[in-house]
Amino acid sequence: MRRPASSPRRPREGGKVTIKEVAAHAGVSAMTVSNVFNDTGKFSRETRERVLAAINALGYVPNSAARRLVGATPARIGLLYAGVDSMFIDAVLAAAAVASAERGLQLMARKAASAGEALDAARALQRSGADALLLLPPFDTVLSGSAAFRALGLAAASIATAAPLPDMFTVRIDNRAASRAMTERLIARGRRRIAIIAGPQDHSDSVERLLGCREALEAHGLDLAEDRVIEGRFTFESGLAAAERLLALAELPDAIVAANDDMAAAALWVAHRRGLSLPRDLAVTGFDDTLLATRVWPPLTTVRQPIDRMTARALDLLLDALRRRTDEPADVLEDYALVGRASD
Amino acid sequence: MRRPASSPRRPREGGKVTIKEVAAHAGVSAMTVSNVFNDTGKFSRETRERVLAAINALGYVPNSAARRLVGATPARIGLLYAGVDSMFIDAVLAAAAVASAERGLQLMARKAASAGEALDAARALQRSGADALLLLPPFDTVLSGSAAFRALGLAAASIATAAPLPDMFTVRIDNRAASRAMTERLIARGRRRIAIIAGPQDHSDSVERLLGCREALEAHGLDLAEDRVIEGRFTFESGLAAAERLLALAELPDAIVAANDDMAAAALWVAHRRGLSLPRDLAVTGFDDTLLATRVWPPLTTVRQPIDRMTARALDLLLDALRRRTDEPADVLEDYALVGRASD
DNA sequence: GTTGTTGGGTTTATCGTTAAACCACAACCC
DNA sequence: GGGTTGTGGTTTAACGATAAACCCAACAAC
Numbered sequence: 127m128r129r130p131a132s133s134p135r136r137p138r139e140g141g142k143v144t145i146k147e148v149a150a151h152a153g154v155s156a157m158t159v160s161n162v163f164n165d166t167g168k169f170s171r172e173t174r175e176r177v178l179a180a181i182n183a184l185g186y187v188p189n190s191a192a193r194r195l196v197g198a199t200p201a202r203i204g205l206l207y208a209g210v211d212s213m214f215i216d217a218v219l220a221a222a223a224v225a226s227a228e229r230g231l232q233l234m235a236r237k238a239a240s241a242g243e244a245l246d247a248a249r250a251l252q253r254s255g256a257d258a259l260l261l262l263p264p265f266d267t268v269l270s271g272s273a274a275f276r277a278l279g280l281a282a283a284s285i286a287t288a289a290p291l292p293d294m295f296t297v298r299i300d301n302r303a304a305s306r307a308m309t310e311r312l313i314a315r316g317r318r319r320i321a322i323i324a325g326p327q328d329h330s331d332s333v334e335r336l337l338g339c340r341e342a343l344e345a346h347g348l349d350l351a352e353d354r355v356i357e358g359r360f361t362f363e364s365g366l367a368a369a370e371r372l373l374a375l376a377e378l379p380d381a382i383v384a385a386n387d388d389m390a391a392a393a394l395w396v397a398h399r400r401g402l403s404l405p406r407d408l409a410v411t412g413f414d415d416t417l418l419a420t421r422v423w424p425p426l427t428t429v430r431q432p433i434d435r436m437t438a439r440a441l442d443l444l445l446d447a448l449r450r451r452t453d454e455p456a457d458v459l460e461d462y463a464l465v466g467r468a469s470d
Numbered sequence: 471m472r473r474p475a476s477s478p479r480r481p482r483e484g485g486k487v488t489i490k491e492v493a494a495h496a497g498v499s500a501m502t503v504s505n506v507f508n509d510t511g512k513f514s515r516e517t518r519e520r521v522l523a524a525i526n527a528l529g530y531v532p533n534s535a536a537r538r539l540v541g542a543t544p545a546r547i548g549l550l551y552a553g554v555d556s557m558f559i560d561a562v563l564a565a566a567a568v569a570s571a572e573r574g575l576q577l578m579a580r581k582a583a584s585a586g587e588a589l590d591a592a593r594a595l596q597r598s599g600a601d602a603l604l605l606l607p608p609f610d611t612v613l614s615g616s617a618a619f620r621a622l623g624l625a626a627a628s629i630a631t632a633a634p635l636p637d638m639f640t641v642r643i644d645n646r647a648a649s650r651a652m653t654e655r656l657i658a659r660g661r662r663r664i665a666i667i668a669g670p671q672d673h674s675d676s677v678e679r680l681l682g683c684r685e686a687l688e689a690h691g692l693d694l695a696e697d698r699v700i701e702g703r704f705t706f707e708s709g710l711a712a713a714e715r716l717l718a719l720a721e722l723p724d725a726i727v728a729a730n731d732d733m734a735a736a737a738l739w740v741a742h743r744r745g746l747s748l749p750r751d752l753a754v755t756g757f758d759d760t761l762l763a764t765r766v767w768p769p770l771t772t773v774r775q776p777i778d779r780m781t782a783r784a785l786d787l788l789l790d791a792l793r794r795r796t797d798e799p800a801d802v803l804e805d806y807a808l809v810g811r812a813s814d
Numbered sequence: 815g816t817t818g819t820t821g822g823g824t825t826t827a828t829c830g831t832t833a834a835a836c837c838a839c840a841a842c843c844c
Numbered sequence: 845g846g847g848t849t850g851t852g853g854t855t856t857a858a859c860g861a862t863a864a865a866c867c868c869a870a871c872a873a874c
Contacts, residue, residue, distance in 0.1 A: 142830095144829095144830060144831090145830065145831065145832095154854090155853075155854050155855080156830085156831080156832090156854095157831090157832075157833095157853080157854065157855080158852090158853065158854080160831065160832060161853090164832085166832090166833095167852090167853085168850095168851065168852055169852065169853070170851085170852065170853085173852080173853085185597065187597055187598060188830080188831075189539070189599075189829085189830050190535075190599065191534075191535045191538035191539040191545070191829085191830080191831095192535075192539050192829070192830035192831040192832085192859090193830080193831055193832080194535035194831095194859090195533070195536050195539055195829090195830080195831075195858095195859045195860065195861095196830090196831055196832050196833075197832085197833090197859070198831070198832060198833090199831095201535070201576075205567075205571075211761060213761060213765075215564075216561060217560060219563065219564035219567045219568070220559075220560045220563035220564050220567070222567065223563045223564070223567040223577055223579045224579045224581075226577070227549075227577060227578040227579040227580060230598065231576075232545075232575075232576035232577075233567055233570070233571060233576075233577060234571040235567045235568045235571045236571060237568075253531055254531060254574065255486075255533075255534065362761075362764065362765060388765065391765040391766075392765075394767060395765075395767050395769075398767040398768075399767075417555060417557060417560065417706075417762075418761075418762065418765055420706065421557075421706060421735040421736075421739075421762055421765070421766060422735075422766055423738060423739050423742040423743075423766070423767065424742075425739075486860095488859095488860060488861090489860065489861060489862095490860080490861095498823080498824090499823075499824050499825080500824095500860085500861075500862090501823080501824065501825080501861090501862075501863095502822090502823065503861095504861065504862055505823090505862090510863095511822090511823085511863095512821060512822055512823070513821095513822065513823070514821085514822065514823085517822080517823085532860085532861070533859085533860050533861070535859085535860080536829090536859070536860035536861045536862085537860080537862080538829090538861095539828090539829045539831090539859090539860080539861075539862095540828070540861055540862050540863075541829070541862090542861070542862060542863090543861095
């Protein structure tokens with residue numbers, strides 16, 4: 127293992143150029159370089175050119191530790207996620223890792239096993255230096271409005287949540303409309319005995335998705351027997367249990383609308399095991415359009431939620447808020463898409 | 471959006487306690503607190519107690535930006551990954567995000583589209599401040615040994631690679647043995663016409679996996695017609711194409727050994743589409759034991775690679791190397807496990 | 815009795831960047 | 845012509861932690 131020759135004090139960080147060297151090269155003070163770089167303060171058009179040239183020539187990259195020390199750059203985002211095995215969580219973690227890297231942010235991912243742990247986890251994140259919080263359901267609604275959360279004094283953004291919140295950014299799709307559209311698609315394709323594997327009803331997004339289904343069914347005069355709605359926990363295993371019960375019903379459903387892809391995959395599983403022919407005997411639809419949707423057989427008709435874009439957007443909002451010290455909560459609605467595949 | 475009341479200069483980072491406050495509280499100098507905290511320098515047992523008490527009482531957490539500025543703590547890990555859609559990559563990204571967070575490290579994830587981009591990507595990571603590199607195949611072998619890589623002067627670790635390397639840490643499983651064991655399992659279960667969807671042969675781990683298969687077949691006197699081996703690219707789509715060709719062979723294989731779960735899932739897909747009964751007509755096995763393995767039907771018999779543990783181990787090795795300035799490359803062999811499910 | 819040595823600290827300087835205060839000079843304003 | 849207002853910068857003082865140099869008492873060695 128090779129390591130660089132090190133000066134007594136520091137491990138010589140790969141030929142780092144400091145702002146002073148740039149300043150000397152451009153014949154100005156360090157402060158002016160800083161001003162040009164950040165577009166703050168005052169300088170003439172001509173100095174600007176000189177400084178920029180020096181920056182390029184030397185390949186200057188500001189030292190983020192120093193910037194952060196003086197409080198100029200927020201740098202750490204705490205991500206609070208539910209500790210369930212789901213494709214969606216993995217995808218968010220991966221997207222957040224990449225998006226944070228692009229923005230030079232440090233991601234601090236932390237799992238909270240239950241809603242009760244949310245506050246403790248948030249506190250722990252803050253204590254270890256988080257400047258802002260990125261939340262996933264159900265932690266958005268758990269924390270929103272609580273005095274203890276407010277006391278943390280951290281900016282927060284929630285992705286994939288159901289509705290705007292007064293004290294944090296929200297980046298989401300219209301879950302209800304998406305779910306309604308999906309259900310209508312099934313009805314249009316001739317399905318009549320539609321069953322539902324809902325998500326946990328303490329997740330605001332799950333509630334919306336279930337509402338969307340109900341609306342579509344009602345609009346078409348189809349009744350939804352309550353034994354055709356089962357609440358899962360977004361995990362594959364809970365989907366398995368739910369599907370078992372649904373496919374053991376006296377009157378067999380001809381379609382299952384699941385609230386995420388993992389549970390939809392579970393429904394496929396159970397259907398396969400029972401020897402049903404898919405999608406003839408049973409249509410199954412998912413939600414999220416994770417990688418899973420295209421890996422299972424038959425591939426899932428599902429709702430695409432643009433996870434990468436939503437994650438990136440949430441980070442940008444947080445960065446803006448921290449830098450500009452804005453106080454306006456914002457709600458960003460991203461587009462969803464119905465992706466038709468072979469499962470319905 | 472609530473933001474904390476801010477002193478003129480800084481956004482008041484959530485009640486941060488500095489080392490000086492701890493020092494005052496304990497009645498010693500800041501330096502002594504630093505020494506106690508890091509177990510460096512000298513101090514009496516009694517001062518130690520006092521300082522530790524003060525640290526706990528005040529909830530002191532060292533400011534990592536300051537530490538880093540003086541060069542005491544390395545903080546940034548550059549993760550170089552191949553930009554293919556695969557469950558394995560997502561899982562590694564997620565695991566790395568969590569493991570980095572636990573260690574207070576900043577993860578800088580960067581995709582390189584091809585082997586040729588590896589060096590540029592590594593340079594870019596270094597320029598943006600990476601202290602060490604975490605590599606995924608094929609970038610380990612692409613970079614290892616090259617003078618340009620050595621010139622970077624960065625410690626590196628590679629996970630899920632095939633063999634020890636002289637200039638970086640390696641954390642891996644015995645790919646060949648695992649693959650051999652898997653093939654032997656199939657033989658023991660009566661399969662005779664075994665086909666292979668190999669991984670890209672510029673990945674050292676893929677090479678090993680293929681070798682393992684061959685060894686097992688040879689050991690049992692089974693010949694492997696060359697049209698029964700197809701090289702995929704670890705993607706689901708490439709698996710699809712490979713499976714199509716294999717299942718169009720005059721003599722139909724009775725088993726397919728795939729080099730990862732995504733390609734195995736693709737084989738299941740094609741088999742379903744052709745109306746084969748699984749696993750009666752065809753056994754399929756995967757590799758990695760990603761979440762996908764349990765989501766598809768039938769669930770995949772596969773090799774478990776402990777991704778979380780391997781990622782964590784690699785980070786620990788890198789941290790040790792940076793802190794202690796060790797020069798010894800190390801090779802860690804983790805245990806794999808054959809996970810039998812219904813697909814064979 | 816001068817010269818080490820060691821335990822238990824303290825002081826000082828420094829990392830790279832930026833906020834805030836300051837400065838020199840020019841133009842404008844009754 | 846004294847005062848205000850701009851423009852285009854520079855200087856200074858942090859931010860928090862730590863490496864290195866220094867200090868001092870107590871004790872040992874010769």
